[in-house]
Amino acid sequence: MKDYQAKNIRNLTIVGHGSVGKTTLAEALLFSAGAIDRQGRVEDGQATMDYDPEETKRHISISAAMAPLEWKDKKVNLVDIPGYFDFAGEQVGPMNVCEGALIVVGAVSGLDVGAEKAWAMCDKTHSSRMIVINKMDQENANFTKALGTITDKYGSHIAPIELPIIEGGKFAGVVCVLENKAFTGEGKTLKAIDIPASMADEVEKAREAIMEAAAGAEDELMEKYFEEGELSPEEMMHGLRQGIVDGTVVPVVCCSSLTRIGMAKLLDNIIDLMPSPAGRVLEGVNPKNGETVERVCADDQPFSARVFKTMADPFVGKLSLLKITSGTLDSSTALYNVNAEKSEKPGTIYILKGKQQSTTQKVCAGDLCALAKLQSLATGHTLCDANNPVQFPDMEFPAPNISKAVYAKKAGEEDKIFSGLARLMEEDPTIRVEKNVETAESVLSGIGEMSIDVVAAKLASKFKVECDLRDPKIPYRESIRKPIDVQGRHKKQSGGHGQFGDVKIRFRPNEDPNDTEFHFVDSVVGGTVPRQYIPAVEKGLIENIRHGVLAGFPVVGLTAELYDGGYHPVDSSEMAFKTAARLAFKQLTTASPVLLEPIYHVEVDVPDANVGDIYGDISKRRGRILGSEKVGELQRVVGEAPLSEMFKYATDLRSMTQGRGSFTMKFERYEEVPANEAKKVIDAYKAEEEDDD
Numbered sequence: 127m128k129d130y131q132a133k134n135i136r137n138l139t140i141v142g143h144g145s146v147g148k149t150t151l152a153e154a155l156l157f158s159a160g161a162i163d164r165q166g167r168v169e170d171g172q173a174t175m176d177y178d179p180e181e182t183k184r185h186i187s188i189s190a191a192m193a194p195l196e197w198k199d200k201k202v203n204l205v206d207i208p209g210y211f212d213f214a215g216e217q218v219g220p221m222n223v224c225e226g227a228l229i230v231v232g233a234v235s236g237l238d239v240g241a242e243k244a245w246a247m248c249d250k251t252h253s254s255r256m257i258v259i260n261k262m263d264q265e266n267a268n269f270t271k272a273l274g275t276i277t278d279k280y281g282s283h284i285a286p287i288e289l290p291i292i293e294g295g296k297f298a299g300v301v302c303v304l305e306n307k308a309f310t311g312e313g314k315t316l317k318a319i320d321i322p323a324s325m326a327d328e329v330e331k332a333r334e335a336i337m338e339a340a341a342g343a344e345d346e347l348m349e350k351y352f353e354e355g356e357l358s359p360e361e362m363m364h365g366l367r368q369g370i371v372d373g374t375v376v377p378v379v380c381c382s383s384l385t386r387i388g389m390a391k392l393l394d395n396i397i398d399l400m401p402s403p404a405g406r407v408l409e410g411v412n413p414k415n416g417e418t419v420e421r422v423c424a425d426d427q428p429f430s431a432r433v434f435k436t437m438a439d440p441f442v443g444k445l446s447l448l449k450i451t452s453g454t455l456d457s458s459t460a461l462y463n464v465n466a467e468k469s470e471k472p473g474t475i476y477i478l479k480g481k482q483q484s485t486t487q488k489v490c491a492g493d494l495c496a497l498a499k500l501q502s503l504a505t506g507h508t509l510c511d512a513n514n515p516v517q518f519p520d521m522e523f524p525a526p527n528i529s530k531a532v533y534a535k536k537a538g539e540e541d542k543i544f545s546g547l548a549r550l551m552e553e554d555p556t557i558r559v560e561k562n563v564e565t566a567e568s569v570l571s572g573i574g575e576m577s578i579d580v581v582a583a584k585l586a587s588k589f590k591v592e593c594d595l596r597d598p599k600i601p602y603r604e605s606i607r608k609p610i611d612v613q614g615r616h617k618k619q620s621g622g623h624g625q626f627g628d629v630k631i632r633f634r635p636n637e638d639p640n641d642t643e644f645h646f647v648d649s650v651v652g653g654t655v656p657r658q659y660i661p662a663v664e665k666g667l668i669e670n671i672r673h674g675v676l677a678g679f680p681v682v683g684l685t686a687e688l689y690d691g692g693y694h695p696v697d698s699s700e701m702a703f704k705t706a707a708r709l710a711f712k713q714l715t716t717a718s719p720v721l722l723e724p725i726y727h728v729e730v731d732v733p734d735a736n737v738g739d740i741y742g743d744i745s746k747r748r749g750r751i752l753g754s755e756k757v758g759e760l761q762r763v764v765g766e767a768p769l770s771e772m773f774k775y776a777t778d779l780r781s782m783t784q785g786r787g788s789f790t791m792k793f794e795r796y797e798e799v800p801a802n803e804a805k806k807v808i809d810a811y812k813a814e815e816e817d818d819d
Contacts, residue, residue, distance in 0.1 A: 127477060129488055129490055130490060130493065131425070132403045132425070132491045133404040135200070135402055136201070136226065136400050137223065137403060137449070138204055138205070138225075138396065139224045139227045140152055140206050140228045141221070141240075142238075142240045142241050143230075143231075143238040144208075146209065146231060146235065146238070146241075147260045149175050149176055151258065151260055152206045153174060154386045155195060155204060155392070155393060156195050156479075158314050158390060159314070160195075160196075161193065161196070171185070174193055175192075175193060177481040180580050186209075187207070188216075188580055189213070189435075189437075190220050191478075191480055192206075192220075192494060193206075193478070193479040195393075197393045197397060198393075198394075202393070202397070203493070203494045205224060211574060211785050212574025213574075213576075214524050218524075219506070219521055220434055221247050221248070222434060222521050223432055223434045225403050226253055227247075227253045228396075229241050229244045229245060229248070230260050231258070231259050232260060232264075233259050233260065233264060234264055234266050235272075236271060237276050237278075237279055239784050239785040242279070242786070248373070249373070252373070254400060255370075256370070256379065257376055258379055258392065260380075260381060261382060261384070263384055263387070273286055276378065282338070282342070283375060284376055284378055285335055285340075285376065286377075286378040287303050287304055287366075287378065287395065288301065288395075289332055291325070297382055297387055298310050298387070299319070301321055303329055304363065306329070306333075307321070308321045311387070314390045314393075315390075337362055339366065340357060340364075340365025340369060341357060342369065343372060343375060344364075366399060370401065377395065377399060402492065403423045404423060404424070405423060407420050408430075408452075409519075410430075410516040421452040422452060423451060425453065425454050427453050428453055428513075429450075429453030429511045430516050430518075431508070432449050432507075433447065433504065433508075433509070434505065437553060443498060444499060444503070445497075446498075447478070447495075448494065448495055448497060449494055450490065450494075450495070455472065455488065456487060457475065461509050461510075462512035463508075464510055464516070466502040468502040470503070472497055472500075473500075474497075475495055476498065477496070523555045524556055527573055527791075528572060528775075530569070530570050530597065531569055531598040532547070532559070532593050532595060534591070534593060534594075535593060535594055536592070542591040544559070546584075546589035546591060547581070549588075550584055554572075554581075556572060556577070557571070557577070558571045562598070562599075598773070600723065600769055602807060603642075603679055603680055603681070603682045603722040603796050604674030604677070604721055604722065605682055605684065605719070605720055606684065606719050607717070607718035607719075607720055608718045610632070610633050610714070610716055610717040611630070611632050612630070612710050613628070613629070614627075614629045614706040614708070614709035614711070615628045615692075615709065616709060619697075623697055624696075625697055625705070626697040626702055627659070627691075627698055627702035627706035629688060630691055630710075631667075631687065631688050631689070632689060633685070633686055633714060633717055634687070635684070636683045636684065636685055640795075641683060644671055644681070646686050647685060650688055650691070654691050654692060654693075655690070655692075655693060655703070656698070658700075659700060661700075662700035662703040663688055663704070666703065666704030666711075667686050669704070671684065675719055676721055676808055679721070681714070682796070720799070722796040722797060722798055723769065723770060723796065723798075723799045725796065726772060727764075727766055728767055729762055730762070730764075730787060731757060731760045731761070732760060732763065732783050732787040733759070733760060733761070737754060739783075740763045741763065747772065751765045752765050
């Protein structure tokens with residue numbers, strides 16, 4: 127493939143809901159343009175973009191994949207994005223670097239949640255968009271109805287530039303409203319035909335809608351349209367292009383990716399209407415002085431690039447996918463990773479077509495490519511010329527909201543698991559692995575149950591190590607409700623020096639209920655406990671509060687006052703007094719001990735229609751509602767709930783809101799566990815203790 131200047135490049139993500147045919151559309155476009163020899167099927171595991179073993183097994187896209195094609199002396203870089211919400215992080219990098227997006231909508235299903243989320247992401251990343259109504263070959267396909275669901279939501283933004291030709295109940299071709307021509311034929315094989323007479327009114331109506339949309343893009347066009355009621359084809363095209371760049375106009379086309387009808391015209395529309403990266407200005411900061419600097423997408427600018435995806439392979443190593451935002455890249459380009467403050471050498475430059483890698487000598491501004499084995503690079507990092515430094519804004523990835531504890535299936539393979547997880551975290555910034563010091567568990571977090579299952583599967587397939595996933599342990603606490611006065615007496619005689627320590631301690635809850643610290647008070651008078659042994663008493667108590675008397679959880683909110691005791695001039699020792707303190711501590715069973723659980727502050731963003739469901743659901747989780755407020759188009763429900771009830775909330779919320787809801791949560795405080803729930807926890811602890819014995 128030859129080198130292309132920025133003006134002749136189109137970078138497009140293919141986005142939308144799961145199972146609307148995004149990967150098949152990419153396959154059809156590649157085949158129609160001659161970029162691949164045959165059109166593979168997702169169901170057969172032969173699609174160019176779905177090459178990971180987990181993708182071929184599950185018949186869904188899991189990772190973003192890219193492939194270029196050439197059409198009419200232009201280069202189109204396609205990036206296929208997974209539609210399932212568990213892999214929403216895969217769209218962040220590509221949509222931050224691609225100028226345009228094809229939002230795919232099903233001809234039967236119409237506008238769905240995935241398309242709405244893709245639209246919102248386009249708004250966030252300032253991406254131009256084109257809506258593709260796909261699967262026109264399906265039974266019950268209805269272009270008018272699908273288009274209606276889109277216009278109902280987005281109104282005057284929508285401009286249908288193509289209409290379907292239906293012959294004998296089947297999708298046979300498209301009418302290009304802009305050209306006022308009709309075409310049949312699959313792939314790049316096109317046959318011009320007369321516009322069916324029955325469609326004349328529909329075509330004229332669409333033409334009016336396009337003209338209005340084009341006129342709204344520029345004041346001059348609007349004035350002419352109001353005065354004359356008409357725009358020339360050239361003016362319509364100019365207005366459309368401007369509106370698409372501004373985001374005020376969204377063209378709609380139709381096709382069947384399975385039969386490839388409409389593919390050639392879709393490629394034409396991509397070339398004619400979607401923006402190139404040429405001249406695109408990206409703001410960053412100079413890391414040396416913090417001043418704002420700009421990079422213009424042109425070959426004669428200082429070199430800069432953004433890493434939009436990382437691929438980890440145990441054999442090939444790390445592969446970093448780049449968008450050249452300015453300047454050019456070749457094997458002699460000096461690379462400086464601003465984020466890691468490290469210089470790198472580019473080595474071999476690759477162009478990716480799915481899993482296929484071809485080498486190239488040079489990449490111009492605006493193009494996409496890949497570099498291998500640059501260890502300092504991570505997704506979101508900026509590469510630049512060290513003499514002209516720039517750091518582009520960080521990419522915002524969805525926060526993980528579901529967690530599982532990870533255990534090795536085979537003893538001794540823990541290191542292999544965590545080495546593999548570290549590599550997989552490089553691929554997916556929405557994955558986190560943290561060691562919980564308190565529970566001694568390694569906790570894997572992601573944005574959905576499926577994403578965590580995929581991580582486990584990749585550990586097995588890529589890194590040859592298997593793991594068990596379990597619900598994480600809850601970091602409960604224990605405390606007491608009433609004061610007690612106890613004695614701990616340790617006496618042991620077995621020949622020679624014995625052991626003797628005697629302490630009298632008052633245990634009481636802290637006066638301030640928000641004070642969760644342990645306080646030791648020395649009230650000994652008269653030397654009943656010698657001064658040199660008092661620190662041993664305190665140390666013995668500190669060691670024991672880590673394991674409470676109910677279920678072995680740390681004790682909080684406790685004050686221990688040592689006020690009396692006894693000693694032996696020969697047999698007393700620090701160890702004896704530590705043991706005496708432990709015996710005193712064990713008597714907390716008489717201080718009305720209670721189990722405490724972590725309570726989390728929860729904020730749930732949902733459509734108005736789901737607010738009632740959220741109220742009821744949080745109440746079922748032993749939570750409480752604190753209120754709600756309007757945030758944009760959504761309602762934010764604010765509440766509190768126990769952590770133990772929230773492990774699968776991400777999945778349940780998705781089900782309740784059809785994927786439209788999202789939430790965040792953070793630790794708030796500890797509260798007493800209801801008696802019936804506490805009994806379950808304590809019984810489970812005792813059963814585990816018996817098993818260990």
